[in-house]
Amino acid sequence: MEEEEDETRALLANRRTETSRDAPAVPRALPALCDPSRLAHRLLVLLLMCFLGFGSYFCYDNPAALQTQVKQDMQVNTTKFMLLYAWYSWPNVVLCFLGGFLIDRVFGIRWGTIIFSCFVCIGQVVFALGGIVNAFWLMEFGRFVFGIGGESLAVAQNTYAVSWFKGKELNLVFGLQLSMARIGSTVNMNLMGWLYSKVEASLGSAGHTTLGVTLMIGGITCILSLICALALAYLDQRAERILHKEQGKTGEVIKLTDVKDFSLPLWLIFFICVFYYVAVFPFIGLGKVFFTEKFGFSSQAASAINSVVYVISAPMSPIFGLLVDKTGKNIIWVLCAVVTTLASHMLLAFTLWNPWIAMCLLGISYSLLACALWPMVAFVVPEHQLGTAYGFMQSIQNLGLAVISIIAGMILDTKGYLFLEVFFIACVSLSLLAVVLLYLVNRARGGNLNYSARQREEIKLSHAE
Structure with missing residues (x-):
């Protein structure tokens, strides 16, 4: 009887050894900042989400911060100046219906966010180039392109928030995102006039070139937002692989x-x-x-x-x-x-x-x-x-x-x-x-x-x- 028990123990030990040889090595625990299930990692994602819309909100009110300079340098009246805001709004009369559809059914949240961030960047660059080459129509076109990305990027931002944060913490996340957006607008209002004066001093005179260069420098914030979009896409794809989480959906029908x-x-x-x-x-x-x-x-x-x-x-x-x-x-x-x-x-x-x-x-x-x-x-x-x-x-x-x-x-x-x-x-x-x-x-x-x-x-x- 004792011999049978010893034989059973030996067989079990051999099986464990064989299994340990065949099985893949158990991955070591990830550091908190790299583990998608841990709070530290989600806070990193939240930081990227907040800065995702910073560039868009910063550049939206560039015309307001430089109202006098735009009218003087481009030699336009107030009616034409306000077209810079009107052209931003026109594409969003339609895109409010299509933005969620494009994110859910066509691009997916990751590519959708990157594409809309690219529209924001390209729109700001075209807007600035309009100033540099003294073509107001080009500035208007830049604002139109910027508008295509701006509002849809906000939809993408909210979709990421819902995907990563649940329940009661979601309201806090939305509040923090809104606060960061308003900080972007505030920084723009107080920075762009000062930046224009510095560019003016550097170039030696005011004019459409100074305006264009100032707007181009302001566009750096849009590149920051695009970098955040790329980082979010990588982290979201990584979390999908590790946690088997689904891509975020806007929920808009x-x-x-x-x-x-x-x-x-x-x-x-x-x-x-x-x-x-x-x-x-x-x-x-x-x-x-x-x-x-x-x-x-x-x-x-x-x-x-x-x-x-x-x-x-x-x-x-x-x-x-x-x-x-x-x-x-x-x-x-x-x-x-x-x-x-x-x-x-x-x-x-x-x-x-x-x-x-x-x-x-x-x-x-x-x-x-x-x-x-x-x-x-x-x-x-x-x-x-x-x-x-x-x-x-x-x-x-x-x-x-x-x-x-x-x-x-x-x-x-x-x-x-x-x-x-x-x-x-x-x-x-x-x-x-x-x-x-x-x-x-x-x-x-x-x-x-x-x-x-x-x-x-x-x-x-x-x-x-």
Whole structure:
């Protein structure tokens, strides 16, 4: 009996030895920074995600930071100057519907991000070359190409975030990405004027060449974003191989036939969005000269105050997002944001009060509105129509920005800044009217847009049961 047991033990030992010879060596544990399942590695990915959109946001407002220089060096009026913003928005009237489709079905998230980053880089280079060769039409074409990549790159950025981060940490990630975008805009506003003066001193005179070289140097930030896109693609492919994770999907299912089923509250949300944002972004695009002419600010001080909206938005967006999540009452928060914006424009138009007050109010209200307005779409639209609803909302927002940018330039050329401010006040007033109508319609229909956080939690629990 003992002999049989000894023989069995010997056979088992031999089998283990043979198996250990045939089996591949067990890989050693990866360092935390190289292991896709570890927090340190995901923080590295988060850093790359944040810088992915930095170049795009930095260069988007290059015209605003160099408004005086562009108009002087290229010898254009304000109407033509604002076409630089209009041309950015035109391709995104369509690409809001196609961007997600191209990422999901054609390119994939990795190649999609790289391709859109390339469009941003090429667009900025063409924009700068337009200045160097003194061809304003080429600058416009550059902005068009830049626009093709800019908004779609933001979709790709969000898709990476959803792919790598889940649950409660996702809101924080979105907040950090938005903060980095606003930092990019702020750095642009405060850096480009100084950079122009340095290039001017180096070349010996101002002019279209100085403008072009300044814009080309600014384009280095777009190359940084492209490097981040390449690094993200490599790390995402590596994580797929190691963790067997799938490529990220945007989750956007676009069906234009769904538009006919949109409810009145959703159309009112669209209306609020368009008439609110057209009173913010075109104003910032023209703001620098406004602060120098009306308030006598220096060029550097005017750039600083023009960037206040972005400075405030960077830290406040995540905070306001948390506040709206905790309290609910989305319509009330949107109402507060629109009323505060209206007060801000009125102060700028009709008083000589220190404009820092009005711009701080505008920064706070802009951050609050973004956190309260955009989530409301999900409360009034079935989940299968969300992609269409958000795509349509972005599309008409870009259409509004393209048209109003041109109108704002025409008003400024013919009537001046006071009439322009009255025009922006009229736009915000229309947005305010839509908010009041939304409140009344929501109340009459027993809608859920103004529920408190507690009411929403109770409804979620009742559905779960």
